[in-house]
Amino acid sequence: MGSITTGFFAWKAGHRQAAAAEAAGQAQANALIATVQATLDEQRRARASDRRRQVYAQFLAAVEEAHLAAYGGSGHDPIAVGARLFQAQGAVDLEGPSSLSEAAYEAALAVSLLRTARGERAEAEAVARVSEVRASFVRAAQAAVEEIEGAA
Template sequence: MIAAGSAVAGSIVTGWFTRSAGQRQAAAARHAGDRQADALLATVQATLDDQRRARAIDRRRQVYLEFTEAAHQVFVQGRTTPEHVARLTHMSWAVGLVGPRSVDDAADALCQEVSSLTGESLSFDEDRVASLYFAFQESARRALDENIP
């Protein structure tokens, strides 16, 4: 009888420890699965962030290019017209949207200078407009190279 009681008690204890070990193993597997899922989510988020940054830089580059083309038309024509000023103003607003502030300030300065000269013939030798044009280009290059927000 004692032997039978010992056997039953041993079975219960063994079963209890086996059950506990199984629960610990299941919890460890769940935890490992959670870590794996977190790592996957972090990788996906990093990829999406990189793609978002690349799209923002591409959009910024496109806006800078369009502003530069609008400003270049003043040089090609050798004078300013209301159409040049309107396009330059529109693109200056776009530059303000994509930033950063340093490039926006350079675009505004050029736009204001061109607006003040509407209809006049410009001398481009060492002209203020040329200086502002190149200052905008330098500021835009720096913002793109350094990825300034």
């Protein structure tokens, strides 16, 4: 009878050890899954941040090109420059957020108005307006990128 009792307790202890090992394995697997998910989320945020930076930088380059072309004599085809500016603005519209789309619209409009400014005072005001809306766009772009990077 003693060996049956000893066998029963040994079986019971072995069963508890197996259950504990299974629970530990599940916890370890869950921790690994959580780590992989966190890594994938961070990579996704980094790609989105990089994509936004590229779109915003391309828009700023198009604004600068249009600004130079507005003065003429720079060898820039005004139609091609306008098309690149419009295309870059569309990319900003798609990438968002809406506050940045509005800033891009204001910047594109200011550059367009710069081309039609006549007279020294009007040109100076138009140049100042381009600088102002460009700075506003840059601030909005920085905030949009920080929003993605801060969403950890």
